[in-house]
């Protein structure tokens with residue numbers, strides 16, 4: 001394949017995707033818009049995480065868990081046959097190969113370790129696709145904690161396999177029957193539950209959303225994706241850094257972790273949202289679930305329901321740091337349809353022998369589209385995070401294919 | 402105890418002056434809550450509250466994702482939204498009241514911060530003011546994020562009420578008490594809104610801690626629904642907020658007269674107990 005010359009772009013201002021943001025703010029986004037009853041709990045989590053993150057003992061213990069339990073580092077796989085077809089050089093960061101099958105485990109092992117350090121005995125979590133719930137149940141079992149997972153009734157139906165896995169792992173799965181009965185409502189319910197349980201429970205949020213410190217903490221815990229990929233690209237690519245770095249965006253944790261490894265490089269960062277859940281691409285300024293960010297809303301300021309075939313992208317907002325990266329122009333956010341995502345999943349299965357999660361298939365669908373319409377010039381290098389494997393989606397896909 | 406003009410021109414500090422005046426003559430304060438737009442004639446509930454001896458009335462602007470509310474107020478919010486309730490329509494309904502004989506009771510709106518940001522703090526507060534509202538409660542806007550709204554509200558003559566929780570450390574409690582307007586909203590327990598079997602032990606402890614740092618009126622809310630609980634709350638606080646117990650009845654079809662009957666024993670309980678520690 002032909003090599004294209006590296007396009008050098010201005011490197012972003014210092015501090016983008018760096019240390020803890022002042023007052024939890026990413027530009028005008030973020031903050032700690034928590035009910036007063038949760039403010040002290042958030043402060044404790046933030047303080048504990050800062051200490052832990054600066055403690056080589058904690059970092060070492062987490063690195064060990066990630067290696068021996070979760071199977072890190074994950075490989076960087078050149079997608080050779082698909083690259084040939086698309087005319088670009090596509091590399092896949094294989095989060096689907098982690099234990100439990102998605103990047104969610106990176107965050108959860110960190111937060112579970114933090115919870116034990118803080119003396120908590122139980123984890124509370126929300127889940128959409130069930131991947132974060134499974135990861136939470138897994139980490140809880142591993143570290144001897146209890147786990148309570150809130151899940152929308154609609155998601156319980158479409159992700160039955162993961163519900164069974166959580167229960168088998170010993171977690172309590174609580175169906176949420178309010179609102180749209182998906183991730184947004186599960187998150188509200190988990191927050192309500194935490195208000196009454198701050199003494200002994202840690203709220204293990206599954207993405208880069210929620211009140212400060214969560215967006216920063218979860219990004220730091222997912223940074224391992226980007227850091228590994230950066231080193232792997234340096235070894236693999238003549239240019240050292242890919243031209244494009246692409247990831248799907250629900251709340252935005254796999255994207256944030258991936259982007260964090262490349263924020264200070266000339267790589268173009270692209271976040272791919274579901275057409276029906278495009279908080280970054282189409283949201284308006286608002287406050288939900290403890291943070292100020294971009295959310296889908298109607299003309300009266302009510303939050304609208306997201307709709308995506310990928311349960312993990314069914315969130316009407318986006319993490320505050322993504323809103324900020326969008327405003328800075330450091331990352332851009334695009335959307336793909338359910339149909340494009342399904343076709344991309346099938347194509348990856350048949351060209352590379354990998355069945356991706358429908359969430360991850362969104363990122364691939366954009367790569368396929370952009371390679372087709374010239375947005376990705378022939379020969380350009382693309383790093384895409386394959387956030388999870390598709391086992392959980394087989395029943396959804398069976399109906400369609 | 403002079404509160405002649407309420408709607409629409411409540412002057413700055415009027416809610417607090419009104420509550421202080423009533424407290425200072427030994428009256429236990431009662432603030433019932435209703436979700437705005439819950440029924441076609443929902444403002445009739447406000448008249449019933451006034452007739453039942455309310456000292457202030459809380460009107461909730463329903464939000465799609467009420468993260469600090471339990472099932473009852475969640476259901477009420479959903480029902481109101483399903484009927485087409487919105488900030489604009491609810492405030493329009495309140496404005497209509499101002500042409501009628503005076504309620505004699507200050508109105509306090511409560512809602513989530515997304516609805517404030519959606520209109521923008523200035524437009525939002527100006528609209529409250531035009532509708533004759535005197536106070537505002539925003540449960541997901543804690544004191545450290547409130548700068549954006551405090552000055553604007555003050556300028557518009559809207560008293561921004563801050564909430565204090567059993568988990569709030571003492572120095573922060575002092576800041577909340579100093580910056581709150583109208584009264585201090587003491588959240589009686591670590592939980593969401595909703596009826597409970599008994600008044601939480603945390604209610605007395607929190608109220609005591611607030612009293613140490615302010616003489617502003619203190620209203621206890623969350624989980625107060627019976628005359629017994631109101632009597633217990635009155636021992637520590639200046640009064641109570643009653644929300645979920647009202648809304649459960651509204652959801653079950655109670656009309657204004659039913660609510661008046663429901664509030665009467667609560668009013669009585671608050672009138673009995675006057676030996677409140679200062």
Ligand SMILES: Cc1ncc(COP(=O)(O)O)c(C=O)c1O
Nearest residue numbers: 207250251252253254312359388
């Ligand atoms: C496989 C997979 N990818 C992506 C996501 C979206 O989350 P985020 O945007 O936080 O990475 C999820 C969420 O459930 C998921 O399971």
